[in-house]
Amino acid sequence: xxxxxxxxxxxxxxxLPVGEGRAYPVGDEMVAVFRLRNxxxxxxxxxxxxxxxxxxDGLIDAEVVMCPLHQHIFELATGCSKTGQPPLKVYPVxxxxxxxxxxxxx
Amino acid sequence: MERLVVIGNGMAGARTxxxxxxxxxxxxxxxxxxxEEPYGNYNRILLSNVLSGAEDExxxxxxxxxxxxxNGITLRAGVRIDRIDRFARTVHAxxxxxxxxxxxxxxxxxxxxxxxxxxxxxxxxxxxxxxFTFRTIEDTRGMIRYARDHExxxxxxxxxxxxxxxxxxxxxxxxxxxxxxxxHLMNSQLDAQGGAILRKSVERLGIAVExxxxxxxxxxxxxxxxxxxxxxxxxxxxxxxxxxxIRPNTEVAELSGLPVERAILVDDHLRVLDEPxxxxxxxxxxxxxxxxxxxxxxxxxAKVLADHITGRNPTASYHGSRTATxxxxxxxxxxxxxxxxxxxxxxxxxxFAEPRRGVYKSVIIRDERLxxxxxxxxxxxxxxxxxxxxxxxxxxxxxxxxxxxxxxxATEVSAAELDDxxxxxxxNGVSKGALVSTVHGGVKTLNGVMDATRAGKGCGSCRSLxxxxxxxxxxxxxxxxxxxxxxxxxxxxDKPALMTAIREHGLKSVSAVFDTLAGGKEDAKSKMGLVSxxxxxxxxxxxxxxxxxxxxxxxxxxxxxxxxxxVVPQMKGGVTTPAQxxxxxxxxxxxxxxxxxxxxxxxxxxxxxxxxxxxAVWADLDMPSxxxxxxxxxxxxxxxxxxxxxxxxxxxxxxxIAIESKFQGLESPAKxxxxxxxxxxxxxxxxxxxxxxxxxxxxxxxxYVGGAAGAHIRKGDLLATVDSPAAVITLTGRFLQYYxxxxxxxxxTYSFVPRVGIERLRALIVDDTExxxxxxxxxxxAAVGAYRDPWKEGQEPVVPGQFRTALPLRSLxxxxxxxxxxAVTGPVPAVGSAVAGPSNGGAQ
Ligand SMILES: Cc1cc2nc3c(=O)[nH]c(=O)nc-3n(C[C@H](O)[C@H](O)[C@H](O)COP(=O)(O)OP(=O)(O)OC[C@H]3O[C@@H](n4cnc5c(N)ncnc54)[C@H](O)[C@@H]3O)c2cc1C
Ligand code: FES
Numbered sequence: 045x046x047x048x049x050x051x052x053x054x055x056x057x058x059x060l061p062v063g064e065g066r067a068y069p070v071g072d073e074m075v076a077v078f079r080l081r082n083x084x085x086x087x088x089x090x091x092x093x094x095x096x097x098x099x100x101d102g103l104i105d106a107e108v109v110m111c112p113l114h115q116h117i118f119e120l121a122t123g124c125s126k127t128g129q130p131p132l133k134v135y136p137v138x139x140x141x142x143x144x145x146x147x148x149x150x
Numbered sequence: 151m152e153r154l155v156v157i158g159n160g161m162a163g164a165r166t167x168x169x170x171x172x173x174x175x176x177x178x179x180x181x182x183x184x185x186e187e188p189y190g191n192y193n194r195i196l197l198s199n200v201l202s203g204a205e206d207e208x209x210x211x212x213x214x215x216x217x218x219x220x221n222g223i224t225l226r227a228g229v230r231i232d233r234i235d236r237f238a239r240t241v242h243a244x245x246x247x248x249x250x251x252x253x254x255x256x257x258x259x260x261x262x263x264x265x266x267x268x269x270x271x272x273x274x275x276x277x278x279x280x281x282f283t284f285r286t287i288e289d290t291r292g293m294i295r296y297a298r299d300h301e302x303x304x305x306x307x308x309x310x311x312x313x314x315x316x317x318x319x320x321x322x323x324x325x326x327x328x329x330x331x332x333x334h335l336m337n338s339q340l341d342a343q344g345g346a347i348l349r350k351s352v353e354r355l356g357i358a359v360e361x362x363x364x365x366x367x368x369x370x371x372x373x374x375x376x377x378x379x380x381x382x383x384x385x386x387x388x389x390x391x392x393x394x395x396i397r398p399n400t401e402v403a404e405l406s407g408l409p410v411e412r413a414i415l416v417d418d419h420l421r422v423l424d425e426p427x428x429x430x431x432x433x434x435x436x437x438x439x440x441x442x443x444x445x446x447x448x449x450x451x452a453k454v455l456a457d458h459i460t461g462r463n464p465t466a467s468y469h470g471s472r473t474a475t476x477x478x479x480x481x482x483x484x485x486x487x488x489x490x491x492x493x494x495x496x497x498x499x500x501x502f503a504e505p506r507r508g509v510y511k512s513v514i515i516r517d518e519r520l521x522x523x524x525x526x527x528x529x530x531x532x533x534x535x536x537x538x539x540x541x542x543x544x545x546x547x548x549x550x551x552x553x554x555x556x557x558x559x560a561t562e563v564s565a566a567e568l569d570d571x572x573x574x575x576x577x578n579g580v581s582k583g584a585l586v587s588t589v590h591g592g593v594k595t596l597n598g599v600m601d602a603t604r605a606g607k608g609c610g611s612c613r614s615l616x617x618x619x620x621x622x623x624x625x626x627x628x629x630x631x632x633x634x635x636x637x638x639x640x641x642x643x644d645k646p647a648l649m650t651a652i653r654e655h656g657l658k659s660v661s662a663v664f665d666t667l668a669g670g671k672e673d674a675k676s677k678m679g680l681v682s683x684x685x686x687x688x689x690x691x692x693x694x695x696x697x698x699x700x701x702x703x704x705x706x707x708x709x710x711x712x713x714x715x716x717v718v719p720q721m722k723g724g725v726t727t728p729a730q731x732x733x734x735x736x737x738x739x740x741x742x743x744x745x746x747x748x749x750x751x752x753x754x755x756x757x758x759x760x761x762x763x764x765x766a767v768w769a770d771l772d773m774p775s776x777x778x779x780x781x782x783x784x785x786x787x788x789x790x791x792x793x794x795x796x797x798x799x800x801x802x803x804x805x806x807i808a809i810e811s812k813f814q815g816l817e818s819p820a821k822x823x824x825x826x827x828x829x830x831x832x833x834x835x836x837x838x839x840x841x842x843x844x845x846x847x848x849x850x851x852x853x854y855v856g857g858a859a860g861a862h863i864r865k866g867d868l869l870a871t872v873d874s875p876a877a878v879i880t881l882t883g884r885f886l887q888y889y890x891x892x893x894x895x896x897x898x899t900y901s902f903v904p905r906v907g908i909e910r911l912r913a914l915i916v917d918d919t920e921x922x923x924x925x926x927x928x929x930x931x932a933a934v935g936a937y938r939d940p941w942k943e944g945q946e947p948v949v950p951g952q953f954r955t956a957l958p959l960r961s962l963x964x965x966x967x968x969x970x971x972x973a974v975t976g977p978v979p980a981v982g983s984a985v986a987g988p989s990n991g992g993a994q
């Protein structure tokens with residue numbers, strides 16, 4: 045995986061409040077990064093496949109994000125929809141030196 | 151592995167593939183499906199509901215895109231097959247691709263039949279832009295879009311489709327005329343008398359009906375201006391829907407040299423005549439001279455085809471379907487089977503008609519066998535009749551028993567009476583046996599069974615029968631869906647129990663509730679409801695967690711379909727000043743607000759504001775939030791009142807402002823809209839508000855509760871008549887607090903008030919029979935005291951990036967759409983894509 049991905053730094057992790065998501069433009073993509081309550085991070089594509097809703101504004105729990113526009117639900121770990129929509133993309137994300145780092149296919 | 155190619159990804163194609171997979175087809179075939187429509191398979195029947203707005207497009211999909219991938223199917227959505235090469239065993243698609251097959255299934259369905267009518271088509275431009283057919287999602291979207299800003303529609307065709315189209319289009323405020331060439335509606339299913347009664351029911355819905363009217367021209371060059379009938383009469387209209395029947399889609403088969411008469415000819419194994427490796431299924435086939443236009447026969451065909459192609463049962467054969475239809479057409483229950491009128495001298499014909507109630511029932515009996523039946527408006531006997539028709543069961547001596555249950559324990563018997571093989575849900579092809587085995591397999595709730603089998607999820611006409619069967623199969627042990635009573639889905643407690651637990655454990659944050667009452671398991675769907683409840687219970691002491699709030703409550707504005715927000719400043723009682731208006735105008739200019747709109751609650755809405763601009767917009771407005779986004783007290787609408795109005799009996803404006811000032815921003819289980827009107831002329835619409843106050847003679851005021859005038863319309867119930875504005879405010883506070891404490895999440899007052907009962911509410915709130923008054927008053931005072939204008943957060947965001955955009959910067963790649971000429975055009979512009987400005991800026 046490391047060979048095919050390119051890592052991008054998105055700034056301090058403190059800009060991302062616990063339990064919420066923020067959207068980041070990375071190269072040509074928009075990525076929504078979420079900080080779960082247990083501190084783990086998840087990154088998925090930021091645009092809802094249903095009708096373009098802003099995924100980063102969605103409510104989350106440990107497993108899913110719910111798009112704010114029509115409440116379609118997607119698994120954060122796999123991107124799969126639980127409500128019959130096409131999936132979101134999933135990206136690897138980690139913290140390095142207090143900075144958010146996501147990996148996108150190079 | 152053999153290569154299986156399927157042409158047509160509709161109801162028959164996809165169902166057949168499901169049946170093949172169920173018979174181990176995944177190990178035997180590598181499957182490729184071609185579908186001209188650019189999506190997964192959806193339930194075409196439910197397009198009627200999409201048109202009427204009863205269902206969302208997203209809700210009608212039967213097979214989502216991931217389903218294909220999970221089952222190893224290559225889906226080529228949006229690709230049309232032009233030709234089959236039977237000798238090379240390949241299919242040729244319109245994108246130039248050539249795909250080889252070992253086995254081929256044709257499931258191309260039907261297309262709308264459009265009779266030759268002058269002026270409908272322009273040889274160069276195709277259909278007139280105001281003319282529609284009704285077959286696909288695309289058609290449905292087109293009609294909805296067009297109906298919204300047009301006024302009169304003529305629907306051509308008085309069969310099932312035409313009736314559904316007429317009913318659906320009414321939702322958009324267009325006047326609808328249904329035009330039918332035959333002498334009565336639904337003439338292929340109903341006899342003349344039944345048709346006449348249906349006509350009455352349809353007219354009662356406000357749909358005009360023209361019979362014996364053969365349309366021969368659409369009038370108007372640029373715009374549709376009307377239609378003309380063969381007898382010369384014309385009807386003005388600006389939109390035309392053609393629902394005059396369907397024709398099997400046989401073009402590809404014909405071009406490729408396969409045998410076609412009215413449809414593609416198949417044998418009893420659903421194999422195309424003389425073609426060992428090509429099958430056909432669904433509306434595109436002709437079997438023993440019959441073609442079908444309903445889904446029930448497809449389910450039988452799909453099973454036989456799957457048995458045969460997988461070798462599971464090489465002798466499986468299809469002998470045709472006796473079509474008995476049970477439908478809900480334009481809201482009216484209709485069931486029909488067999489012949490519609492007696493044909494022989496000694497056919498017995500038993501008829502009951504009650505036109506006033508829209509009920510009509512008839513049966514036709516020949517040699518002691520049921521050969522035809524029609525039920526309209528009351529289809530309670532359909533279960534038995536369908537079976538009798540299907541299997542030739544012996545009939546009761548008293549023929550009237552075929553039409554009515556005469557005494558005795560009626561319904562239980564009919565659930566027990568039904569044969570296991572009897573089809574209960576025609577839309578999704580579910581038999582009684584399938585329902586029973588699901589129940590015996592351990593699913594004991596109605597919703598559980600419906601989810602597992604899809605029964606009842608089509609037109610809905612079978613739901614009560616499904617419920618009866620589930621109850622019968624569970625031996626009376628149907629479990630109430632326990633979760634139905636829960637306040638939120640993620641915590642197994644109803645509201646009173648949840649409130650007690652929260653109080654006992656002193657839970658003041660959403661995460662504390664999950665930790666203590668749900669074993670630490672968070673649930674996204676439950677968060678909003680919990681935030682509202684905790685804020686109501688704890689007021690100032692509530693421990694806020696931003697992530698638990700819905701986006702609207704994180705940024706105090708209402709998210710719009712394109713991801714921008716709407717901003718509505720407070721304007722108490724609908725009263726404003728020139729200075730405020732000037733400021734609003736300046737803000738609208740400065741931020742280039744795309745739309746400024748007056749709301750129904752007498753305020754001004756600034757629509758299309760970017761999230762990152764919200765704090766600056768609020769600062770410039772320098773007005774408090776109008777709470778147009780939350781589950782909270784929204785606004786108090788008023789009329790001009792006694793100061794200026796000639797009729798005013800009480801100063802409604804002043805009282806409205808006082809009420810709004812007192813209860814501003816109060817959170818509640820659902821939104822609350824209030825009004826005060828200065829006389830019973832009701833200019834402020836107080837009778838249809840969650841709480842409405844009406845001034846009457848003698849300086850007195852009436853208080854109505856539980857009214858609504860949204861999707862649901864209800865006149866409020868009179869709670870009390872009082873003597874002073876102060877008394878109005880006290881009772882308003884008590885009622886709102888009682889509602890806040892006792893209503894379920896998202897339960898509007900129009901369901902809450904009838905649920906509790908107005909007498910009981912009056913006793914509790916006005917007469918204070920259980921001494922609740924003081925407590926309600928003091929808890930309400932505490933809540934009111936905790937009010938803070940949320941727009942002040944603009945000055946100092948609570949969390950980093952609170953107002954940072956989450957919108958994409960570019961248009962989104964979507965499935966290509968197809969223009970009328972068959973060429974692929976560019977991607978559909980996505981909603982909410984065209985947003986300027988950097989997304990990483992603006993984190994104030
Ligand atoms: C509004 C509406 C309401 C209805 N209500 C009812 C009801 O209440 N009860 C009932 O029993 N029936 C109802 N029907 C009828 C029912 O929907 C059909 O009987 C059923 O959809 C037929 O399934 P099918 O697979 O044969 O055809 P379809 O569902 O039409 O599927 C055929 C598919 O093949 C595709 N296709 C065609 N040609 C090609 C090609 N050359 N290459 C690739 N793909 C191709 C088409 O795009 C289409 O997606 C209703 C129909 C409509 C439109
Ligand atoms: S846009 Fe996401 S649910 Fe509709």
